[in-house]
Amino acid sequence: MAGVAAEGTRKSRVAPYLLSIPALAWLAVFFVVPLWSLLRTSLSTTSGSVYLPEQTFSWEWSNYATAFSTYGTQFTRSFVYAGLATLAALLLGYPLAYVIAFKAGRFKNVLLGLVILPFFVTFLVRTIAWKTILGDDGWVVSLLQTVGILGPDDHILSTAFAVVLGLTYNFLPFMLLPIYVSLEKIDMRLVEAASDLYSPGGRAFRKVILPLSLPGVFAGTLLTFIPAAGDFINAQYLGSANTTMIGTVIQKQFLIIKDYPVAAALSFVLMAIILIGVLVYARVLGTEEIA
Amino acid sequence: MTAATRAAVPEMHPATAETRVAVIEKRFVPPRWLRRTGSVLLRMWAYFALVFLFLPIAVVVLFSFNDPVGKFNLVWKGFSLEAWQNAFAIPGLTSAFFTSLQVGAVSTVFAVIIGSLIALALVRYRYKGGAATNLFLVLPLTAPEVVLGSSLLVLFLDMSWPTGFSTIVVAHISFQISFVAVTVKARLRGFDWTLEDAAMDLGSPPLRTFLRVTFPLILPGIIAAAMLAFALSLDDFIVTFFVSGSEVTYPLFVNSAVKTSLPPQINVLATIILLVSLALIGLNELVRHWRTRGLPVG
Numbered sequence: 001m002a003g004v005a006a007e008g009t010r011k012s013r014v015a016p017y018l019l020s021i022p023a024l025a026w027l028a029v030f031f032v033v034p035l036w037s038l039l040r041t042s043l044s045t046t047s048g049s050v051y052l053p054e055q056t057f058s059w060e061w062s063n064y065a066t067a068f069s070t071y072g073t074q075f076t077r078s079f080v081y082a083g084l085a086t087l088a089a090l091l092l093g094y095p096l097a098y099v100i101a102f103k104a105g106r107f108k109n110v111l112l113g114l115v116i117l118p119f120f121v122t123f124l125v126r127t128i129a130w131k132t133i134l135g136d137d138g139w140v141v142s143l144l145q146t147v148g149i150l151g152p153d154d155h156i157l158s159t160a161f162a163v164v165l166g167l168t169y170n171f172l173p174f175m176l177l178p179i180y181v182s183l184e185k186i187d188m189r190l191v192e193a194a195s196d197l198y199s200p201g202g203r204a205f206r207k208v209i210l211p212l213s214l215p216g217v218f219a220g221t222l223l224t225f226i227p228a229a230g231d232f233i234n235a236q237y238l239g240s241a242n243t244t245m246i247g248t249v250i251q252k253q254f255l256i257i258k259d260y261p262v263a264a265a266l267s268f269v270l271m272a273i274i275l276i277g278v279l280v281y282a283r284v285l286g287t288e289e290i291a
Numbered sequence: 292m293t294a295a296t297r298a299a300v301p302e303m304h305p306a307t308a309e310t311r312v313a314v315i316e317k318r319f320v321p322p323r324w325l326r327r328t329g330s331v332l333l334r335m336w337a338y339f340a341l342v343f344l345f346l347p348i349a350v351v352v353l354f355s356f357n358d359p360v361g362k363f364n365l366v367w368k369g370f371s372l373e374a375w376q377n378a379f380a381i382p383g384l385t386s387a388f389f390t391s392l393q394v395g396a397v398s399t400v401f402a403v404i405i406g407s408l409i410a411l412a413l414v415r416y417r418y419k420g421g422a423a424t425n426l427f428l429v430l431p432l433t434a435p436e437v438v439l440g441s442s443l444l445v446l447f448l449d450m451s452w453p454t455g456f457s458t459i460v461v462a463h464i465s466f467q468i469s470f471v472a473v474t475v476k477a478r479l480r481g482f483d484w485t486l487e488d489a490a491m492d493l494g495s496p497p498l499r500t501f502l503r504v505t506f507p508l509i510l511p512g513i514i515a516a517a518m519l520a521f522a523l524s525l526d527d528f529i530v531t532f533f534v535s536g537s538e539v540t541y542p543l544f545v546n547s548a549v550k551t552s553l554p555p556q557i558n559v560l561a562t563i564i565l566l567v568s569l570a571l572i573g574l575n576e577l578v579r580h581w582r583t584r585g586l587p588v589g
Binding site for chain 1: 321330333334336337339340341343344345346347348350351354365366404405406408409411412413415416418421424427428430431432433434435436437438439441442443444445446448449461462464465468469472522525526527528529532533541542545546549553557558561564565568569572
């Protein structure tokens with residue numbers, strides 16, 4: 001890769017900066033500044049009437065204390081659900097990526113196409129489809145009731161299971177695609193050498209393929225975990241009041257209750273936890289793999 | 292087998308190498324039938340994952356042909372073409388759908404221009420700050436949508452910028468830029484920049500070289516990025532929900548409809564989006580195929 005890049009690399013003092021300015025300026029104004037505003041708001045106090053609230057910056061750290069003490073459960077729940085969904089997506093996504101990369105033959109492109117198909121159906125409509133599939137009148141519930149796994153009065157909808165399933169489904173392609181990309185890059189001669197060196201099957205996989213695909217696994221884990229932790233659609237459509245996630249709380253605080261300081265504190269903590277994870281990741285593995 | 296193994300550990304003391312080989316040869320080698328079974332199970336699990344991915348989409352398409360009783364299109368009642376014949380019969384849904392298309396078109400144009408330029412800078416030039424720029428570009432991808440949406444809402448409130456069509460477009464561009472840059476960058480990596488040198492050696496001025504040589508070659512990558520950006524915009528709910536004000540996009544309409552009624556037209560429009568995007572992808576691939584086959588060198 002380095003060789004290819006060096007060959008075409010141009011030397012110019014101004015051109016790369018001129019080409020970068022629009023994007024960097026845009027992201028400065030509409031990504032960095034908003035985060036800064038969010039941080040300031042999270043440390044402000046609200047005064048004035050309910051209808052015309054005014055925020056004054058005052059190092060109000062108690063907003064964070066309030067955010068944690070009131071919504072600690074939802075925080076924990078979000079990270080647990082997102083963790084479970086990420087794990088499930090890994091268990092489903094890795095084997096599928098492996099089969100597409102190494103065993104699909106001429107069906108490779110067709111299978112890849114099927115994997116990205118969900119991207120072309122609106123997120124909300126996809127989630128509503130799960131409402132149909134998992135509904136009490138649906139075949140899944142009646143099948144499980146006949147087999148005896150579910151009791152006659154049991155549901156799947158409105159449970160934590162349904163929420164985690166929805167999260168897994170919606171972010172599975174984000175897990176699968178980076179893993180596929182990293183598997184695809186592996187030189188087949190290495191795999192052959194490994195099956196000569198070690199016994200065929202398991203050990204060649206553990207010693208060669210798995211380590212080489214780890215960057216993809218890490219990237220997929222981040223790309224699945226982050227949106228899953230902040231999501232509120234799956235919890236809202238497939239869950240109940242007992243499965244509320246932190247995204248729901250942030251959204252309600254901002255748009256309904258309009259307690260901006262506490263809402264901003266919640267939002268900022270979520271961002272900070274995830275950002276720290278990402279920076280650690282970037283330090284360990286480099287940024288190229290995320291893309 | 293033994294020779295290959297020994298070649299792989301050349302620095303090792305001969306005695307150690309011998310014992311190693313012995314250990315390797317003694318290790319449990321699974322019999323053929325067991326490996327076969329393992330491979331079959333792996334395939335079955337992979338197909339299960341595919342079905343899992345595919346099932347809800349099948350349901351979405353199938354339910355566009357449903358003849359629902361009552362207001363909610365959630366339970367199968369019978370086949371009907373009524374929703375397809377009256378695809379645009381629900382005024383709120385239709386206008387929301389067209390708002391989404393407009394938001395998508397405007398934001399995609401801006402994001403593709405801005406994102407492609409920075410991708411070009413990062414792939415083509417080696418410059419101070421390039422690595423930091425790379426990292427900075429990835430950051431918006433790592434922010435949860437609730438954070439992006441809420442922080443933009445705070446900014447718009449601070450600036451007293453009334454939320455509506457314009458704020459939705461601005462928000463969409465903000466998350467599209469990184470996706471565009473990453474996609475275009477990936478496509479540009481394999482690009483043979485010496486073609487530019489060749490053109491300029493033959494006396495073509497820089498601008499003409501860009502328009503006649505570089506641009507046509509990177510165009511498929513840009514088109515792919517544009518389709519991705521448009522799809523992301525059309526699909527976005529969370530960020531839009533925060534900054535929409537009273538403007539209603541297609542996902543926002545669906546969300547508000549969930550509580551009162553779910554007409555099958557929602558599924559019809561989702562199916563139309565699916566078919567159109569599949570057609571566009573097919574077309575882009577086809578054009579790429581023709582062009583690469585048409586090139587004399589390659």
